[in-house]
Amino acid sequence: MEENSREHLDTDNEAGGEDALVGNVNKLMVTPPGYTGPPKKGHVIFDACFESGNLGRVDYISEFEFDLFIRPDTCNPRFRVWFNFTVENVRETQRVIFNIVNFSKTKSLYRDGMSPVVKSTSRPKWQRLPAKNVYYYRCPDHRRNYVMSFAFCFDREDDVYQFAYCYPYTYSRLQHYLASLERRNLDYLQREQLGLSVVSQCMFLHHMCFSACFFRCFCHFLLC
Numbered sequence: 303m304e305e306n307s308r309e310h311l312d313t314d315n316e317a318g319g320e321d322a323l324v325g326n327v328n329k330l331m332v333t334p335p336g337y338t339g340p341p342k343k344g345h346v347i348f349d350a351c352f353e354s355g356n357l358g359r360v361d362y363i364s365e366f367e368f369d370l371f372i373r374p375d376t377c378n379p380r381f382r383v384w385f386n387f388t389v390e391n392v393r394e395t396q397r398v399i400f401n402i403v404n405f406s407k408t409k410s411l412y413r414d415g416m417s418p419v420v421k422s423t424s425r426p427k428w429q430r431l432p433a434k435n436v437y438y439y440r441c442p443d444h445r446r447n448y449v450m451s452f453a454f455c456f457d458r459e460d461d462v463y464q465f466a467y468c469y470p471y472t473y474s475r476l477q478h479y480l481a482s483l484e485r486r487n488l489d490y491l492q493r494e495q496l497g498l499s500v501v502s503q504c505m506f507l508h509h510m511c512f513s514a515c516f517f518r519c520f521c522h523f524l525l526c
Contacts, residue, residue: 323358323373326350331391332362343459344393350386354470357387367399374406376501382406385418386466392456400465402450403441412438412450419469420454422461428469473503480506 328351331341346368350357359371375381382404410416417431431452441449456463484493492509499505 323371325358326355326373327357327360327387330360332360332368334362334365341391343391344396345391346389346398347391349388349390352388353474354384354466354472355386355388356384363401366397367401369401369403371404372402380406384467386464386470388462388464389456390462392459392461392463394457394459395455397453397455399451399453401441403444403447405448405450408448410438410448410450412436416468418452418465418467420463420465422458422463424458424461428466477504480508 327348330348331345332348333341333345344365348357348360349355356372357370358373361369361371363369370385370387372382372385375383383406385402415433417433417436419428419430421428431454435453437451439449439451440446454463454465480493483491490511494507496505496507
């Protein structure tokens, strides 16, 4: 039954292509196909509508497994690497496998011991998942594309869990840091706004001078 479901979903993905992933999932509750009853604990809710979030689609494979499709990079639809999403409405001791099925890279640090990071509302500090729970491999169910799978066991029902490719560093966090430097009135640092990007984010020119050295850094940051 699971194999048939995955074959059907993969056919749909081939027909729709990556262009179908036009936005992030927004409080998406994933239930078994054909289920029409009330929401239950364990019907996982996915969300990526926040700064640096990236998750475009979720396919239900079984109660314990989900295929996840990440959206491509803003400026190049061929590259798909970053993911960052939250999960809630879980059961205590619920075990799941998340498959990121549309990575664009054939080589990844996940093959050399790197692992995704996770935090939750009761444990807000990022932690890496155990490397033994992370797998990076070619998958025959997805046209032999590379897939990254990781297993996780939820231990607190009321927590919201967040998973990311690595430690997120958001546009807002960068702006707070740069603003803190500007408030210090450092003699060797000057900052001026050049204009706005196509998504209305500020583009800055930074001048940093140390003795006889002069460095000019053009910083252009976009929200994903």
